[in-house]
Amino acid sequence: xxxxxxxxxxxxxxxxxxxxxxxxxxxxxxxxxxxxxxxxxxxxxxxxxxxxxxxxxxxxxxxxxxxxxxxxxxxxxxxxxxxxxxxxxxxxxxxxxxxxxxxxxxxxxxxxxxxxxxxxxxxxxxxxxxxxxxxxxxxxxxxxxxxxxxxxxxxxxxxxxxxxxxxxxxxxxxxxxxxxxxxxxxxxxxxxxxxxxxxxxxxxxxxxxxxxxxxxxxxxxxxxxxxxxxxxxxxxxxxxx
Ligand code: SF4
Ligand code: SF4
Ligand code: SF4
Numbered sequence: 001x002x003x004x005x006x007x008x009x010x011x012x013x014x015x016x017x018x019x020x021x022x023x024x025x026x027x028x029x030x031x032x033x034x035x036x037x038x039x040x041x042x043x044x045x046x047x048x049x050x051x052x053x054x055x056x057x058x059x060x061x062x063x064x065x066x067x068x069x070x071x072x073x074x075x076x077x078x079x080x081x082x083x084x085x086x087x088x089x090x091x092x093x094x095x096x097x098x099x100x101x102x103x104x105x106x107x108x109x110x111x112x113x114x115x116x117x118x119x120x121x122x123x124x125x126x127x128x129x130x131x132x133x134x135x136x137x138x139x140x141x142x143x144x145x146x147x148x149x150x151x152x153x154x155x156x157x158x159x160x161x162x163x164x165x166x167x168x169x170x171x172x173x174x175x176x177x178x179x180x181x182x183x184x185x186x187x188x189x190x191x192x193x194x195x196x197x198x199x200x201x202x203x204x205x206x207x208x209x210x211x212x213x214x215x216x217x218x219x220x221x222x223x224x225x226x227x228x229x230x231x232x233x234x235x236x237x238x239x240x241x
Pocket of ligand 2: 145146148149181182184185203204205218221222225226230232
């Protein structure tokens with residue numbers, strides 16, 4: 001089999017395994033979906049009091065020009081079918097009523113619709129080919145919290161215990177039962193560019209920060225599967241001074 005065909009076969013198998021795994025894993029029943037409810041976590045809270053990263057929709061110009069040019073018309077939010085765009089509340093002063101993304105609540109799917117409705121150009125219109133150049137935020141990955149890396153570590157430790165004739169421990173049993181994950185890989189709109197699978201592991205992510213758009217889809221799903229202790233965090237890359 002050619003190298004290219006081998007890679008496709010491995011990737012295809014991983015996708016099938018991940019789909020089956022997702023159906024079978026207990027405790028993971030909710031997946032990213034539209035959560036445009038005004039009561040969703042984080043909505044209506046002040047950025048300054050929440051100390052969350054400032055992340056703008058794709059195509060946003062630099063922060064000073066954005067704040068000066070955005071006329072707070074809400075058209076980008078209306079265009080966002082998945083409900084990824086939130087608006088800052090009144091108490092956020094100069095930020096009030098401007099759009100932002102909260103990956104821990106809802107990631108951006110990079111559909112780019114919002115970039116085509118902005119009447120002022122502070123969200124610049126983007127085409128499909130521009131996706132690989134979008135930089136909304138920086139990605140920070142904490143391997144120790146990732147279920148796939150944990151599952152491998154636990155399996156290796158248990159194998160060592162068994163080899164030495166001792167009983168397997170129950171210490172990490174909940175993680176062992178949940179097994180490897182791979183959801184960030186499945187949900188990334190730039191799969192196989194911004195994130196690949198780590199060789200030698202099963203469904204463990206290998207991120208490429210240089211190609212990552214900072215859309216936050218991976219943080220959103222990681223929040224769900226890790227039950228609030230995500231291995232992925234998106235950080236602001238905007239200069240607010
Ligand atoms: S690109 Fe699409 S999903 Fe992302 S914020 Fe804009 S409209 Fe919403
Ligand atoms: S979604 Fe989170 S826990 Fe799952 S593989 Fe990705 S980083 Fe690891
Ligand atoms: S790695 Fe995460 S933040 Fe980066 S493009 Fe993929 S889903 Fe978006």
